[in-house]
Amino acid sequence: MAEITMRLPVAPKAVAPSAPRGGEKHLVAPGDTITTDTGYMRGHGTYVDEEKLIASVAGAVERVNKLVCVKALKTRYNGEVGDIVVGRITEVQQKRWKVETNSRLDSVLLLSSVNLPGGELRRRSAEDELAMRDYLQEGDLISAEVQSVFSDGAVSLHTRSLKYGKLGQGVLVQVSPSLVKRQKTHFHDLPCGASVILGNNGFIWIYPTPEQKDEEAGGFTTNLEPVPLSDREVISRLRNCIVALVTQKLMLFDTSILYCYEASLPHQIKDILKPEVMEEIVLETRQKLLDLEG
Amino acid sequence: MASVVLSEAEKLYIVHGVQEDLRVDGRGCEDYRCVEVETDVVSNTSGSARVKLGHTDILVGVKAEMGTPKLEKPDEGYLEFFVDCSANATPEFEGRGGEELGTEIANTLYRVFSSESSVDLKSLCINPREHCWVVYVDVLLLECGGNLFDAISIAVKAALFNTRIPKVRVLEDEEGSKEIELSDDPYDCIRLNVVDVPCIVTLSKIGYRHVVDATLQEEACSLASLLISVTSKGALTSMKKVGKGSLDPESIFEMMETGKRVGKSLHIALQKILDEEESLGTSRQKVGFLG
Numbered sequence: 001m002a003e004i005t006m007r008l009p010v011a012p013k014a015v016a017p018s019a020p021r022g023g024e025k026h027l028v029a030p031g032d033t034i035t036t037d038t039g040y041m042r043g044h045g046t047y048v049d050e051e052k053l054i055a056s057v058a059g060a061v062e063r064v065n066k067l068v069c070v071k072a073l074k075t076r077y078n079g080e081v082g083d084i085v086v087g088r089i090t091e092v093q094q095k096r097w098k099v100e101t102n103s104r105l106d107s108v109l110l111l112s113s114v115n116l117p118g119g120e121l122r123r124r125s126a127e128d129e130l131a132m133r134d135y136l137q138e139g140d141l142i143s144a145e146v147q148s149v150f151s152d153g154a155v156s157l158h159t160r161s162l163k164y165g166k167l168g169q170g171v172l173v174q175v176s177p178s179l180v181k182r183q184k185t186h187f188h189d190l191p192c193g194a195s196v197i198l199g200n201n202g203f204i205w206i207y208p209t210p211e212q213k214d215e216e217a218g219g220f221t222t223n224l225e226p227v228p229l230s231d232r233e234v235i236s237r238l239r240n241c242i243v244a245l246v247t248q249k250l251m252l253f254d255t256s257i258l259y260c261y262e263a264s265l266p267h268q269i270k271d272i273l274k275p276e277v278m279e280e281i282v283l284e285t286r287q288k289l290l291d292l293e294g
Numbered sequence: 295m296a297s298v299v300l301s302e303a304e305k306l307y308i309v310h311g312v313q314e315d316l317r318v319d320g321r322g323c324e325d326y327r328c329v330e331v332e333t334d335v336v337s338n339t340s341g342s343a344r345v346k347l348g349h350t351d352i353l354v355g356v357k358a359e360m361g362t363p364k365l366e367k368p369d370e371g372y373l374e375f376f377v378d379c380s381a382n383a384t385p386e387f388e389g390r391g392g393e394e395l396g397t398e399i400a401n402t403l404y405r406v407f408s409s410e411s412s413v414d415l416k417s418l419c420i421n422p423r424e425h426c427w428v429v430y431v432d433v434l435l436l437e438c439g440g441n442l443f444d445a446i447s448i449a450v451k452a453a454l455f456n457t458r459i460p461k462v463r464v465l466e467d468e469e470g471s472k473e474i475e476l477s478d479d480p481y482d483c484i485r486l487n488v489v490d491v492p493c494i495v496t497l498s499k500i501g502y503r504h505v506v507d508a509t510l511q512e513e514a515c516s517l518a519s520l521l522i523s524v525t526s527k528g529a530l531t532s533m534k535k536v537g538k539g540s541l542d543p544e545s546i547f548e549m550m551e552t553g554k555r556v557g558k559s560l561h562i563a564l565q566k567i568l569d570e571e572e573s574l575g576t577s578r579q580k581v582g583f584l585g
Contacts (some may be wrong), residue, residue, distance in 0.1 A: 002324040002506070002556045006567040009330045009346070009581040088299065139299040169307040172316050217486050226310045236320040269320025274328060 001008070010275070030053040036066060043069025059178075073249070077103040077201035079155030079175040083146045084186040086167070086199035087157070089136050095129055097136055099144070101201045102177065105154040113147060113158035115165070141167040141205065143197055163187060168222040170207030171239050175246045177202040181253040188254040192261055193234040198252060204242055206235050237264060240272035242279070248282040255292070260285045298510050309501040317505065319511070324556055326507045329448065331567050334454035335582055341457030346450040349439025349478045354431060359495065360474075361428040363419065371418020371426040375403040376433070378448070380539050383438040392435070399433070399446060402494070402534060406447065406523040409531045411490050413454070416435065421464050429457070440509040443521055444470040446493035448564060454491060455568050458483040492523035492531045493564070495557045497549040499541060504549050506556050520549045524557025526565070
């Protein structure tokens with residue numbers, strides 16, 4: 001039976017900030033003066049104008065000893081060496097692929113930065129160049145690591161490890177890069193039955209946990225078998241939980257996603273996106289995270 | 295139309311999911327996303343409505359102006375539709391990019407409202423052959439998140455429900471010249487009867503099954519869609535097939551049946567929310583755009 005719910009819009013009410021750890025956050029808008037003290041070094045998101053340090057983005061001021069920077073809430077991805085990203089191939093060019101990673105410029109994946117099938121180590125030849133499209137086409141998703149950053153800010157990627165490569169069946173969720181917490185590892189096999197890749201660029205990939213670890217796969221063979229219904233339910237629930245956390249502006253990391261998943265179990269999967277259910281689940285998650293810390 | 299690029303594996307995942315009646319966001323094949331409706335958002339129109347369906351955001355403004363009736367229908371008023379695809383929705387609509395989609399949607403709306411029973415046009419007549427009300431319906435696409443036609447038709451129905459046309463009287467002088475008099479009371483107005491206004495239901499064929507209210511990702515996996523307009527009593531008033539794929543007659547029949555069923559529920563839910571909003575009256579907190 002079709003289920004259609006219509007509702008009147010409700011003005012979102014300001015959520016009370018969680019217990020302040022280290023005082024109130026200093027929020028600034030572009031053009032706001034952060035400090036007039038000249039002793040500070042300026043970091044990202046700031047500039048100096050007439051001996052005053054002024055913010056160039058809207059966000060919270062972060063101070064580390066003498067370094068002042070502004071971390072924006074909603075921004076394009078700025079590449080750092082060593083970040084894990086999930087990207088989509090937009091173009092296939094000579095000896096390189098252009099990858100869209102939600103940054104200001106398209107990222108680059110050079111042919112010499114990918115693993116050849118079978119793990120061979122040799123110089124890339126003309127045949128390899130012609131076979132590029134057989135490996136990665138326009139629209140394909142890949143997981144990669146940032147190798148270097150060009151002077152204009154464009155990012156160069158590499159998939160030189162077996163854990164990176166072309167991604168198979170799953171669901172992609174796009175969020176703001178500032179909501180993904182930096183951690184030691186971004187590949188998580190959640191105990192609920194699915195795996196998640198938290199790209200630093202805000203692309204979150206949810207996929208069914210592979211049965212056995214294929215050692216020589218490296219992303220060349222895609223598993224095109226239908227995913228069982230139980231896995232699908234877990235993946236859909238995780239996807240909705242991540243959307244709920246993002247709407248309420250909570251940081252995304254494996255523990256917060258897991259707590260949100262557990263809090264959402266009493267509800268039906270499609271109900272998680274209703275505003276009141278979303279608020280309830282995220283409140284419970286926030287409470288559990290605070291209990292974990294304190 | 296704004297579209298996303300998907301990998302083959304992602305498309306396969308979506309198609310298999312639809313087969314098992316579990317879409318990516320947990321909905322069934324016949325479920326709609328959460329709809330938010332608000333009327334009377336634009337103050338200088340005769341009626342307006344804003345509808346948010348997932349990531350799709352539509353604003354409709356209705357203005358009633360005096361004009362001359364059409365020659366072939368001298369004792370009726372008429373409706374004019376205009377659709378503006380704003381560049382806010384997607385960069386593809388910048389400049390004249392959105393014109394093609396806008397004219398397609400406007401033509402569909404003309405077709406849907408072309409049947410005589412949808413809106414009582416005779417009530418829009420003031421003086422046969424001389425004066426009538428022309429109702430200009432302007433649709434503005436603020437955000438494109440899949441399923442445009444459904445959201446637009448819901449918004450148009452809500453805006454027409456909210457429209458208040460002032461009552462006029464025609465006085466005739468001794469010399470025969472006619473004068474039009476507007477009543478002094480600003481709340482003295484006629485409302486349009488929207489009971490028979492149809493709503494569009496889009497059914498997208500994905501794999502072997504069809505879904506209602508497709509997101510942008512699901513639209514990228516569907517090769518053919520059927521747009522049908524259904525009244526609240528379940529009667530079909532028009533049908534249109536879009537997409538480059540083909541549909542075989544049996545699936546068309548199944549999609550029609552689903553569309554009629556879903557359409558009836560859609561009308562019931564919409565009428566309920568419009569009545570609820572009306573009953574709140576002036577005490578309703580207007581959210582608008584800066585909520």
